[in-house]
Amino acid sequence: MGSKSRSGKAQPRLVDVAEQAGVSLATASRALAGRNGVSAEVAAHVRDIAATIGYVANPHARSLAGGAASVAGLLVFEIGDPYFSEIASGVIGTAAEHGWSVQISHTERRPASEAAQLRLMRASRVGAIIVAGSGYVDPAMEAAIARELDAFQESGGRAVVIGQHQVRADAVLPDNCAAAVEVAAHLIRLGHRHLAVVAGPEHLRTVADRLKGIRTALSRHGLDPDSLPVLHASFTREGGERATLEMLDARPETTAILALNDAMATGVLSALRRRGQAVPRDISVTGFDDIQVAQDLAPALTTARLPMSAMGSTAFELALLPRAQRPRRRRTDHELVVRDSTAPPR
Amino acid sequence: MGSKSRSGKAQPRLVDVAEQAGVSLATASRALAGRNGVSAEVAAHVRDIAATIGYVANPHARSLAGGAASVAGLLVFEIGDPYFSEIASGVIGTAAEHGWSVQISHTERRPASEAAQLRLMRASRVGAIIVAGSGYVDPAMEAAIARELDAFQESGGRAVVIGQHQVRADAVLPDNCAAAVEVAAHLIRLGHRHLAVVAGPEHLRTVADRLKGIRTALSRHGLDPDSLPVLHASFTREGGERATLEMLDARPETTAILALNDAMATGVLSALRRRGQAVPRDISVTGFDDIQVAQDLAPALTTARLPMSAMGSTAFELALLPRAQRPRRRRTDHELVVRDSTAPPR
DNA sequence: TACGCTGCTGAAAGCGCTTACCGGAAGCGC
DNA sequence: GCGCTTCCGGTAAGCGCTTTCAGCAGCGTA
Missing domain, CATH: 3.40.50.2300 (Response regulator)
Structure with a gap:
């Protein structure tokens, strides 16, 4: 088995992959990242080994080293509310398809905590932030959010808001x-x-x-x-x-x-x-x-x-797109659904 | 201002805090972690500075360095389902109170993907895993989950299941x-x-x-x-x-x-x-x-x-408790709620 | 045959933090 | 006033990864 296996079943590290594949750390990293500069055979071999020993990169190390992030933050008012949980379902499903995980926070409907939560997300170095609450009428409250989102984007993060907001960020806009x-x-x-x-x-x-x-x-x-x-x-x-x-x-x-x-x-x-x-x-x-x-x-x-779930999916997809010059806006459709709670007045 | 501030508004780092407080990195770290070996005044001063410049530790660096984790993984069948979103609400709320964030995955009701998701969570080095699906009747499926949870716990993670499972982990048990x-x-x-x-x-x-x-x-x-x-x-x-x-x-x-x-x-x-x-x-x-x-x-x-929300809270609290010799089990209450959908047969 | 290229691969630095480990300054008894 | 312990604080190693910079083949060209 691997020369220096630790106590129990420690997670395999990149050096384990490199060792077993007979290449250097750098080559293994490049091969798995799919970057060129590695011959096709070596890359395939490395990927093989990685799959065999069940290697999964440590996202903390990856993030620390400046690699691509793969955790998105999702901020909602209240995850127990179906409106938001359906959005969350869309975000999580689509994120999973792309190998991302999703970190959820909720403000429990306290507007004041929104900027604070955003600060926390920013501090936790997520790669993208999706804000799924609502914009605020008060410009000052919007400004607090804008500040966080701006700072986040300036440091390389991708921000997407769902709904009308006074911020510089891609947006999914229900009409x-x-x-x-x-x-x-x-x-x-x-x-x-x-x-x-x-x-x-x-x-x-x-x-x-x-x-x-x-x-x-x-x-x-x-x-x-x-x-x-x-x-x-x-x-x-x-x-x-x-x-x-x-x-x-x-x-x-x-x-x-x-x-x-x-x-x-x-x-x-x-x-x-x-x-x-x-x-x-x-x-x-x-x-x-x-x-x-x-x-x-x-x-x-x-x-x-x-279309709550679709709005969540779209928001995540926007977050994944290469950074655009100007914020992108994606309108969502809506539809009047007539059921039994409406009728002509007596 | 800070001597070597970068381009824009980069997140302050621990060295920035240490520098401004006039102490070393180690002291700053200890002070903020509340570990002893630092005099009360120095600790207070460091905390002051940290608060002033808005320092929040980089969780990736902290995790890499072997510090205490503060991200919990929550695995549910489908976050859009109210049963699970109410549990999630409890977990997220309680986690936030303790300064933890929560990473949610859902299996979209595919039992086969459960162990795989757990593997991913494990690989992403969360500090705790809460499994909120259901146990399986088939021992083989339980075994797959048990394997992941065991490995996770062996490497120091805390696992909690909600519901009856054939695994070694703390449990929240509705009857x-x-x-x-x-x-x-x-x-x-x-x-x-x-x-x-x-x-x-x-x-x-x-x-x-x-x-x-x-x-x-x-x-x-x-x-x-x-x-x-x-x-x-x-x-x-x-x-x-x-x-x-x-x-x-x-x-x-x-x-x-x-x-x-x-x-x-x-x-x-x-x-x-x-x-x-x-x-x-x-x-x-x-x-x-x-x-x-x-x-x-x-x-x-x-x-x-x-009590779904309470079950979520309890699960998180169990995850926070110091590791016990034997798995802890917390029974939840239940209550028959009689409303209008039942009556004597005709 | 020797030279400059190109294409791969390796060595090493460093991301921000925690934590041994160690040294210096008090405080104590004698 | 000396050596001892105690307490604080600093130095440095290292977590697992990405990435820059160099190096080394192997090729074509003169």
Whole structure:
């Protein structure tokens, strides 16, 4: 066996490969990296040996020595939220195909911790960072993120954001505004005149964009966008529930509630049930995102589908592309999915 | 400013801290690691400087040099599945509290890739591995996993499995069998005599344990456990749907369907809806796990709750504990949550 | 036959950190 | 006031890899 095998089953090192292949460390490294300067036969032989003894490079050593990174950082609001876990699934799957691993952090919806998390990721020398939260309306908060991302990219890292951000980085862009237009237009076409919005936190760019889309649709159909009732709450089931109860009291004339994501829509449906309001007979409800369970709610939720998993894949692919002069932007498609939670008003 | 600052905003290194603090590299290292051999004042001063210039250790260098690791690997079947994303949320949150980051891989439900993923994690020198899939019934498959985990632990890593496994490692153990007994007993007490099971893949230990629990309950109540109809399918909504359609045709006398997880239960409900069967009037349905959406299905799902997020937290905490002589086992609690999907048979 | 090329391969430095190991300065008893 | 211990802090080796720089064949050309 290998001359100096240690105690148990220590991981084989590059020198073990080199030794067994009868070449130097440098040659072995080059052969495995697929760089030229090594004859084809030697390269093949080295790769053979490596496979045989089960050699896998130590990523820490590789990174330290300035080699290509193969760990990506993914930052989300809350990994337990289906919206984000579906994105994560896309990122992880695609990353694995390319031999990368993915390190996930979540901010638990605390905007203040976002820049800090990014700092940590940067410090941990990941090769790429994918930010999958939402942009912020407040320029100062965006600036904090931009600072981290800029520094990261200056030191050679690749950054990709999912969603509208005020930063220099490649981006995967769902058209929240256009999708919201479709949702609102659908309701208006059904005959609704008293829409109300159950929205996520006001500071989120995603929320602002979706709201804008709804107002645009209102204007286009001759309705007053300024009188649209909007209640902000946490972007969760509980947020949706609370906001809905409040809304029902304040605006009893409402015939359609637009929740700005499916998690909130779930809460809306729950609140409506508790108040004895039938959906869609008494009130229509729409969501946003089309998370897996949207189809299984009662009634099945009409919502704007965003291709979360594909967005994750695309984000990772962007991260892998050679650095471009200007940030790349990839728009994602969206689709109004009409199910059973919307109907003409009574 | 720092004497030899590089091009842009390179990450500060330990030598920068040492230089500014006027101490040697070794002292700085010791001070930050909180090891003794450094006077309190010097240590405080070094920490001050480090905080000021925003120093964060390079984990690659730290790992290479044999320092304490701070990256944990988490292996799940599918991160997009709420069961696993809730576990991941627990792991990531607790890890972050301890300054660890988490690297996630998923097998996309391919058992064969599990050992391979573990190999990769091992090769990437994570400090701890948490396996959150399920054990396998087949000893050979367990052996493949055990091999990786053993090698990992021999080289100093900490391994924790969530669920029953035939491996030497600390474990977080939901009592699938006991929980299943409760679910089945609940149905039997309601008066059901024709139970049927919509089960996940036969090779999963989780499935076997839950089945065993159901059979136990049957016996205890004087029913024949051997005549229990069981259909195996994928552990997903689609699997549940397909199995249910088949079950309805083969066993029209069935009055209660036990799905072995909530995802499958979702499919069961969907299939029943398509077939015009009312739940729970015509057929009762139960799930397992109590993922977030279980309460929002129509009807709200009766299920056995497992504390997924807490299981993730506990798993990480076990990984952090000093190595024990014998593997530690931490049982988790479970709870029958009765909602609206179960009722006495007609 | 001798020369300059080209194409491969090897030796060695160094990435940022931890950790023996060692030397110097106090503090103590005598 | 001397030698001892104790405590601190510094020096340097080395983790496993990539990469620069040199060197050495083997070839074609004069």
